Amino acid sequence: EAQVTQNPRYLITVTGKKLTVTCSQNMNHEYMSWYRQDPGLGLRQIYYSMNVEVTDKGDVPEGYKVSRKEKRNFPLILESPSPNQTSLYFCASSTMNTEAFFGQGTRLTVV
Amino acid sequence: AQSVTQLDSHVSVSEGTPVLLRCNYSSSYSPSLFWYVQHPNKGLQLLLKYTSAATLVKGINGFEAEFKKSETSFHLTKPSAHMSDAAEYFCVVRDMDTGRRALTFGSGTRLQVQP
Numbered sequence A: 001e002a003q004v005t006q007n008p009r010y011l012i013t014v015t016g017k018k019l020t021v022t023c024s025q026n027m028n029h030e031y032m033s034w035y036r037q038d039p040g041l042g043l044r045q046i047y048y049s050m051n052v053e054v055t056d057k058g059d060v061p062e063g064y065k066v067s068r069k070e071k072r073n074f075p076l077i078l079e080s081p082s083p084n085q086t087s088l089y090f091c092a093s094s095t096m097n098t099e100a101f102f103g104q105g106t107r108l109t110v111v
Numbered sequence B: 001a002q003s004v005t006q007l008d009s010h011v012s013v014s015e016g017t018p019v020l021l022r023c024n025y026s027s028s029y030s031p032s033l034f035w036y037v038q039h040p041n042k043g044l045q046l047l048l049k050y051t052s053a054a055t056l057v058k059g060i061n062g063f064e065a066e067f068k069k070s071e072t073s074f075h076l077t078k079p080s081a082h083m084s085d086a087a088e089y090f091c092v093v094r095d096m097d098t099g100r101r102a103l104t105f106g107s108g109t110r111l112q113v114q115p
Helices: none
Strands: A004-007 A010-013 A019-025 A031-038 A042-051 A054-057 A076-078 A087-094 A106-110 B003-006 B010-014 B019-021 B023-026 B032-038 B044-050 B056-058 B064-068 B073-078 B087-094 B103-105 B109-114
Touching: A004 A087, A010 A019, A019 A031, A019 A087, A019 A106, A031 B103, A042 B103, B003 B087, B003 B103, B010 B019, B019 B109, B023 B032, B023 B087, B032 B064, B032 B073, B044 B056, B044 B064, B044 B073, B073 B087
Parallel strands: A010 A106, B010 B109
Antiparallel strands: A004 A019, A019 A076, A031 A042, A031 A087, A042 A054, A087 A106, B003 B023, B019 B073, B023 B073, B032 B044, B032 B087, B056 B064, B064 B073, B087 B103, B087 B109
């Protein structure tokens, strides 16, 4: 079954404690991206990757890092989380021209 | 730069009546347009997509959307609402004229379906 898998689904952490949210896809898509969803703002792109070792900033990259060492994986790293990063996060994958497939989301709370 | 405006943040209909969710977009190139649905505590599911073929696009669960270039609109419709349609709906445009290929989301329309 084609899918995008994110882990964990829920995470509560404290300010400043590094964390990683994993994302994996099984569709051999070259394009992967991370979005955050906040009430009234829709989804905003954090980072994207067009292929292995090719990543770039989206609209709201501050406070986040990513890496793309393998085609299927695209982890999101928060080196020093802050309360304003409390949000619902989605990983997505696609080819360069088609619709995106989304993971189930990770609800992050930073206290 | 591209943008998407969903004209209603909330829409409430009665079960069995038509649904209209409105979306206007701005894009400097021939856009790829999508509608996604998000049920509570769920991910995003693709309802339908427009990618420069037929202007009337049929999707899942009886939803349709019509691409009108002259009006820069891509409104979502359904002839008869069902209780299970209650969810949040996002109109999305994909940037096709730069390498970034970003998806730009509208702010969402929450659909309520009254019994």
